[in-house]
């Protein structure tokens with residue numbers, strides 16, 4: 785791959801505004817969490833609804849999700865920028881226990897950390913995963929959903945946090 789192609793890919797992807805998720809896990813491998821923009825819906829109509837996330841192979845959170853076989857995908861509310869930074873290691877919290885100390889948590893039925901105030905939390909069992917070059921593509925079967933009262937999701941695009949605004953219908 786050329787450096788130019790990589791830069792063009794990164795610039796192109798920076799234009800794809802996405803919602804921001806903190807993927808958390810707890811179990812025999814310990815309690816970990818990481819900020820991701822790669823969460824994607826896969827299917828509403830399988831045995832269970834399913835989703836996927838792509839997590840770097842060196843992330844301790846990704847390794848722990850695979851060992852714990854469960855995780856919670858917490859879609860951040862537009863007021864939760866600081867939680868995104870915390871779980872992206874931007875506030876000097878490489879220590880995952882310190883990350884958890886900076887936000888309030890509930891426990892999901894499978895014992896996964898659910899972020900209080902998240903727009904929605906999806907509790908998942910790991911269904912399958914593929915290591916593709918640098919990232920684990922992790923597919924989760926959704927086992928529980930917790931919806932908050934506010935659907936206003938935090939977005940990330942053009943290398944900055946954003947919020948969605950309603951556009952008037954085109955005339």
Ligand SMILES: Cc1cc2nc3c(=O)[nH]c(=O)nc-3n(C[C@H](O)[C@H](O)[C@H](O)COP(=O)(O)O)c2cc1C
Pocket residue numbers: 804817818819820821822823838839840842843844845868869871872873878940
């Ligand atoms: C908005 C945003 C989106 C991110 N999306 C991803 C992602 O989809 N996958 C990933 O592996 N890292 C992603 N990162 C980077 C990780 O959050 C960061 O590298 C990680 O927290 C480093 O800590 P860890 O390796 O201890 O888990 C993202 C960071 C930010 C700020």
